[in-house]
Amino acid sequence: MSDSVKIALIQRACSDDVGVNIAGALGAVEEAASRGAQFVVLPELFASRYFCQTEDAALFDLAESIPGPITSATAELARRLDITILASVFEKRAAGIYHNTACVVTADGDLSRLYRKMHIPDDPGYYEKFYFTPGDIGFVAHQSPHVTVGPLICWDQWYPEAARLTALRGAQILCYPTAIGWLPEDKQELGEEQLAAWQTIQRSHAIANGVFVASVNRVGHEPSASGGIEFWGHSFVVDPSGRVIAEAGSGEEILVVDCDLSMIETQRRGWPFLRDRRTDAYGGITERWLGDADRSGADRSGADRADTAGVDDIGASDANQAADAKS
Amino acid sequence: MSDSVKIALIQRACSDDVGVNIAGALGAVEEAASRGAQFVVLPELFASRYFCQTEDAALFDLAESIPGPITSATAELARRLDITILASVFEKRAAGIYHNTACVVTADGDLSRLYRKMHIPDDPGYYEKFYFTPGDIGFVAHQSPHVTVGPLICWDQWYPEAARLTALRGAQILCYPTAIGWLPEDKQELGEEQLAAWQTIQRSHAIANGVFVASVNRVGHEPSASGGIEFWGHSFVVDPSGRVIAEAGSGEEILVVDCDLSMIETQRRGWPFLRDRRTDAYGGITERWLGDADRSGADRSGADRADTAGVDDIGASDANQAADAKS
Numbered sequence: 001m002s003d004s005v006k007i008a009l010i011q012r013a014c015s016d017d018v019g020v021n022i023a024g025a026l027g028a029v030e031e032a033a034s035r036g037a038q039f040v041v042l043p044e045l046f047a048s049r050y051f052c053q054t055e056d057a058a059l060f061d062l063a064e065s066i067p068g069p070i071t072s073a074t075a076e077l078a079r080r081l082d083i084t085i086l087a088s089v090f091e092k093r094a095a096g097i098y099h100n101t102a103c104v105v106t107a108d109g110d111l112s113r114l115y116r117k118m119h120i121p122d123d124p125g126y127y128e129k130f131y132f133t134p135g136d137i138g139f140v141a142h143q144s145p146h147v148t149v150g151p152l153i154c155w156d157q158w159y160p161e162a163a164r165l166t167a168l169r170g171a172q173i174l175c176y177p178t179a180i181g182w183l184p185e186d187k188q189e190l191g192e193e194q195l196a197a198w199q200t201i202q203r204s205h206a207i208a209n210g211v212f213v214a215s216v217n218r219v220g221h222e223p224s225a226s227g228g229i230e231f232w233g234h235s236f237v238v239d240p241s242g243r244v245i246a247e248a249g250s251g252e253e254i255l256v257v258d259c260d261l262s263m264i265e266t267q268r269r270g271w272p273f274l275r276d277r278r279t280d281a282y283g284g285i286t287e288r289w290l291g292d293a294d295r296s297g298a299d300r301s302g303a304d305r306a307d308t309a310g311v312d313d314i315g316a317s318d319a320n321q322a323a324d325a326k327s
Numbered sequence: 328m329s330d331s332v333k334i335a336l337i338q339r340a341c342s343d344d345v346g347v348n349i350a351g352a353l354g355a356v357e358e359a360a361s362r363g364a365q366f367v368v369l370p371e372l373f374a375s376r377y378f379c380q381t382e383d384a385a386l387f388d389l390a391e392s393i394p395g396p397i398t399s400a401t402a403e404l405a406r407r408l409d410i411t412i413l414a415s416v417f418e419k420r421a422a423g424i425y426h427n428t429a430c431v432v433t434a435d436g437d438l439s440r441l442y443r444k445m446h447i448p449d450d451p452g453y454y455e456k457f458y459f460t461p462g463d464i465g466f467v468a469h470q471s472p473h474v475t476v477g478p479l480i481c482w483d484q485w486y487p488e489a490a491r492l493t494a495l496r497g498a499q500i501l502c503y504p505t506a507i508g509w510l511p512e513d514k515q516e517l518g519e520e521q522l523a524a525w526q527t528i529q530r531s532h533a534i535a536n537g538v539f540v541a542s543v544n545r546v547g548h549e550p551s552a553s554g555g556i557e558f559w560g561h562s563f564v565v566d567p568s569g570r571v572i573a574e575a576g577s578g579e580e581i582l583v584v585d586c587d588l589s590m591i592e593t594q595r596r597g598w599p600f601l602r603d604r605r606t607d608a609y610g611g612i613t614e615r616w617l618g619d620a621d622r623s624g625a626d627r628s629g630a631d632r633a634d635t636a637g638v639d640d641i642g643a644s645d646a647n648q649a650a651d652a653k654s
Binding site for chain 1: 447461465482487490524534535601614
């Protein structure tokens with residue numbers, strides 16, 4: 001593996017026509033390769049409109065098995081161009097088990113390097129819990145001939161745990177195929193703030209872990225009965241210091257970026273965060289909430305002593321009073 | 328507890344004279360209180376120069392027990408002004424056991440609400456591992472009459488785990504007393520980038536956890552044989568959406584900021600990240616590195632199945648080859 005890799009982010013709009021979407025995306029991959037890209041990242045669920053704006057059981061028909069049309073066509077392209085592609089598919093794993101899946105496709109045709117979205121949102125306009133069974137193969141890093149890829153998907157980007165675990169598996173670049181945009185009622189008041197927060201938290205994953213981050217969004221307005229979503233684009237790449245080294249606008253774009261992978265080593269020497277992690281004290285991360293630990297009577301054996309010893313005296317006392325008041 | 332709290336960040340320079348430093352800091356707390364502040368945060372180790380620029384056993388004399396001069400004077404001030412103060416002290420816990428400690432001081436005089444710095448840096452100019460025994464009471468949230476405080480200290484700010492665990496304990500505001508600045512050889516080339524990364528990762532803690540964040544730095548140049556450190560100031564407060572709502576410059580300043588604590592609830596409803604955490608799959612967070620799991624033969628029983636099942640086939644194969652080559 002070279003110390004440098006040229007990556008491409010395919011920022012596209014999606015139409016109602018699945019065939020057109022796939023052909024357009026694969027054409028963009030070819031163009032990216034012709035510009036020297038060795039690793040190409042496609043946006044989340046690029047084959048279709050973002051169907052999660054409504055809950056409709058008929059839309060499970062959009063899902064495909066792996067191998068299936070998208071992954072097979074992608075593998076053929078990867079073989080012909082000798083590149084690596086991160087493809088996002090609505091995966092039918094079994095009757096009634098569907099995943100939001102990313103597949104690291106390399107020239108060897110192996111389609112087993114999957115990541116199945118772990119964090120599933122469910123918010124107005126983003127009804128993903130209806131469609132996607134949460135992933136059960138955890139956080140992964142997949143080696144390719146060009147770069148060790150840490151695939152993650154959209155909502156995952158808000159979770160430092162996902163970035164950390166993927167980086168600890170050896171990922172050199174965290175990749176987030178994404179479909180995020182503004183609801184019509186939000187854009188005016190919150191639009192700028194939401195976009196800034198989205199970029200900020202992903203930059204923080206680069207900083208905390210000393211890795212590259214690439215986030216690839218779709219663009220365009222996709223209608224729905226409640227006004228639809230305006231996907232905001234702004235795909236970007238961050239280097240291990242947290243600097244944004246390339247950023248798209250709000251239209252269709254192929255962003256080709258050189259990533260000097262030796263920066264990972266340099267950055268981790270200069271800011272040796274991984275050296276000082278208090279792995280002895282992070283056990284509580286596997287808990288939902290630690291503020292009611294004294295009340296719940298939950299088994300705390302999984303949490304580390306160093307982390308559970310520091311219970312707030314006043315808080316515990318208040319908690320006991322609250323418990324008393326209820327009894 | 329009201330839904331709103333007025334907080335103050337005391338950004339100051341520190342001289343060679345401990346008495347002057349303490350009197351100046353306490354005077355600034357009084358001024359902040361006169362401007363309505365109910366919760367006041369002091370910078371890291373404000374009583375002295377940042378002595379960790381050199382390793383000198385005589386400097387352990389700077390440490391004090393708790394209660395001791397700083398915490399007792401702070402408690403008296405908290406009582407008289409009816410406020411809460413986050414004080415940072417070089418704590419002598421026992422002969423040979425010294426901590427970098429923050430104490431949440433309230434009007435009731437209780438000095439048991441401690442946090443002892445968990446992540447200890449050791450880098451050119453910041454030789455903290457010489458002075459500070461790593462904290463052993465984990466991550467805590469301390470209730471006060473004004474706000475539930477999540478005390479953390481400087482180097483902790485680079486660790487998403489620290490922010491998460493403190494927020495999960497119920498903290499409404501993560502507070503980072505800090506001493507960070509530029510080495511002379513870094514400022515020209517890396518200065519802007521370092522400051523941006525420092526602010527970015529702390530904004531990300533606000534976003535990921537839906538909490539307020541306050542970071543309080545010192546200012547001024549403090550000399551050393553190798554050129555000293557220029558502490559960069561820029562203390563700031565972030566709201567739970569990740570927006571910087573107040574920021575100091577690079578000189579001495581008292582930053583007084585209204586924090587509407589009801590934003591925590593609003594933000595967590597709008598961006599329900601805590602709802603979707605995959606606590607079943609975060610076990611690997613307590614590991615140092617997951618990239619060599621197949622080689623090390625380490626006991627993986629502590630890590631969750633969902634997180635350990637997704638081992639990279641190619642990576643494992645490469646790892647086996649590497650192991651073979653060595654045998």
